[in-house]
Amino acid sequence: MRTPLRNAGALAILFWRADRRLTLWLALLTVVLGLAPNATAVASGAFVGSVPGAVGHGPASPAGRQALTWLALVSLGFLAGGVGLAGSRLLCELMNTRLTQALAATVGRAALGTGDLTRLADPTVTADLAAVEEFERSDLHLQTAWSVRMLLTMRTAGLCAAGILATFAWWAPVVLVAGWSVTNVASHRWMRRGFTAVREDSGGALRRADYLRGLLVDAPAAKEIRVFGLAGWLGEEYTRTWRAAMEVVWRARRTNAWSLVAGTAALLACHGVVLAALVQRTGRGELGAGALTVYGLSVIGVGELGFLGPPQWRVARATALARQALDLSERLGPPPAAPSCGPPPAARPAVTVVPRGPASGPAPVEVRLTDVSFRYPGRPAPVVRRLDLRIPPGQSVAVVGANGAGKTTLTKLVCGLYPPSGGSVRLDGADPRASRTDGPTHGAPGRVAVVFQDFLRYELSLRDNVGLGSLPLLHDERALGEALRDAGGTSLLTDLPAGWDTILARGYDGGVDLSGGQWQKVALARALVAVRGGAGLLILDEPTANLDVRAETELFDRFLALTRDTTTILVTHRLASVRHVDRIVVLSDGKVAEDGDPDTLLAAGGRYARMFRLQAERFADHTDPADHADHADQPGAPTGGADA
Structure with missing residues (x-):
């Protein structure tokens, strides 16, 4: 019983968080609706008992007036129950809205509140997030408040009925409650085994089935599936995967079916004993x-303590999901403080980075990595190995290297998205992860702008897609326009039908989808808005894959000119595009293999020089820059895409 009670407590916490006043009103109404049926049953018994006297002496006699009084109370009980049900329906609808918000806020804070992205890769976390998503998609959350109200009302009515039946014989409710308890335990075990099988045994298979189903119905996959003729295969694979996952649930429940049979037999025997005593x-x-009427209705009423079907099933599902949501909050809580490589905090003055507004301009950030190592969970070898790197404020640095060298991992460590396995990462002397819990005046938010290769494409307006780089500038069209112009996207604004207010998705009225190159310009403009909003560190992690070599080079050169007062880290596999940076860092096997300005590294004839000459030889036989880009990306070229 510990787990059901713990789950019920979690749902109660969510109700309280959703709306305290509404929760109290619902609780009061639930109790009243639970007492009303039993009061009506007592009044009904009294009315039945008074009918013979009313018939013998007439309606005008005291016995007749008493019968009419009891009949009025019975009618009033039914009327109160109807009004109470209508009121509870309204309150439950309001509570469902609040509860949905509370659940979304709890899960959202848990998922977005952690600065450590490796926690989101935990299979248990993934399963819990998928379960919450499935719960919301099935619309069960819209029935939770009503189901909880119904379940508690029926349980209250059952307890009152047991109390009334105890006046007949103290053992009668004990026998019936025992019978219903056995049935309840059997039903809970049967349901819980199914839920456990879904979460622990078949959760991964169900997620895969859901993914396959998404491929069948989602627009982004439609073209390739039709071209390769995959529809039939996907349909069969989805059916096979789903049935395999559900077979685990069905098998688990079949093994517990005997308990349902035993519980039903025990329940029938208990009712037989009590009814036989009443008849005798x-x-x-x-x-x-x-009295027979009251006690007979009470025997039926005690059944409210048994298995209640869909309401009980929905509440069991909701309580389990509430527990998972709260578990996510605990599991994804604030990360432990990063290890310090210097004096204790009391001996070192605190460094507070205050975001600057656009009027004063961004202050460049100093980046310092000291003896940093990082290993992904579940992988034996580290991706970054005892790396030392210092980037002075205002310097532009290109990070290059082969695939798997650790470039993208390095940028995520600098952003505070990954906690180092060893060593320390500091931005202006502060841990970038501290900002995840200490607020925007510490560390990264407002101080770091980044464009990843897999940047987000928000199904929002152009204004939002650009302005989300700095919320204070969201409605500053001059700042947004300058950023979009500097990113090479001025034509976007004039070509879109509603200008800044055009939704960048075809699924909306007047919405427009963009090409890959146009989306890159929007993402770059978003980063420039962040710089205008006070970011002192700009990171571009291969965001220009859809641009040719000439366009990428021009864009990087323009960025370096626009951000000359900002610390800049460029990650790219096209070495010719970063000839004008102050410094190049070559990564190999998670370490800094070479470090220096481009001319010095070329003259040294080391790893960078070999990579540069190999790419130059591939470009030498082609005059079209677009061809250059295509051939630079061919297998065998020294590329540096996303890290493994």
Whole structure:
């Protein structure tokens, strides 16, 4: 019983977080609706008992008036129950809205509140997030408040009925409650085994089935699936995967079916004992018609303590999901403080980085990595190995290297998205991860702008897609326009039908989708807005893959000119595009293999020089820059895409 009670407590916490006042009103109404049926049953028994006297003496007699009074109370009980149900329906609809917001806020804070992205790769976290998503998609969350109200009302009514039945014989409710308890335990075990099988045994298979289903119905995959004729295969694979996952659930429940049979047999025997006692005492004349009516209704009412079907199933599902949501909050809580490589905090003055507004301009950030190592969970070898790197404020640095050298991992460490396995990462002397819990005046937010290769394409307006780089500038069209112009996207604004207010997705009225190159310009403009908003460190992690060599080179040169007062880190596999940076860092096997300005590294004839000459030889036989880009990306070229 510990787990069901713990889950129920989690749902109660979510209700309280959603709306305290509404929760109290619902609780009061739930109790009233639970007491009303039993009060009506008592009034019904009294009315039945008074009918013979009313018939014998007439409606105007005291017995007749008493019968009419009881009949009025029975009618009032039914009326109160109807009004209460209508009111509870309204309150439950309001609570469902609040509860949906509370659940989304709890899960959102958990998922977005952690600065450590490796936590989101935990299979248990993935399963919990998928379960919450499935719960919301199935619309079960819209029935939670009503199901909880119904379940508690019925349980209250069942307990009151048991109390009334105890006046007949103390053992009668005990026998019935025992029978219903056995049935409840059997039903809970049967349901819980199915839920456990979904979460622990078949959760991965169900997620794969859901992914396959998405490929069948989602627009982005439609073209390739049709060209390669994959629809039939995907349909069969989805069916096979889903059935295999559900077979685990069905098998788990079949093994517990015997408990349902045993519980049902015990319940029938318990009812038989109590009903036989009622019949016996009525036959001896010890119970009148009114008492028999009350006790008979009470026997039926005790059934509210048994398995209640869909309401109980929905509540069990909701309580389990509430527990998962709170577990996510605990599991994805603030990360432990990063190890310090210097004096204790008391001996070192705190460094507070205050975001600057566009009027004063961004202050360049100093980046310092000291003896940094990082290993992905579940992988034996580290991706970054005891790396030392210092980037002075305002310097432009290109990070290059072969695939898997650790370039993208390095940028995520600098952003504070990954915690180092060893060593320390500091931005202006502060841990970038501290900002995840200390607020925007510490560390990264407002101080770092980044464009990843897999940058987000928001299904929002052009204004939002650009302005989200710095929320204070979201409605500053001059700043947004300058950023879009500097990113090479001025034509976007004039070509879009609604200008800044055009939704960048075809699924909306007047919405427009962009090409890959146009989306890159939007993402770059977003980063420039962040710089205008006070970011002192700009990171471009191969965001120009859809541009040719000439366009990429011109863009990087323009960025370096625009951000000359900003610390800049460029990650690219096209070495010719970064000839004008102050410094080049070559990574190999997670370490700094070479470090220096481009001319010095070329003259040294080392790793960078060999990579540069190999790419130059590939470009030498082609005059079209677009061809250069295509051939530079061919297998065998010294590329540096996303790290493994």
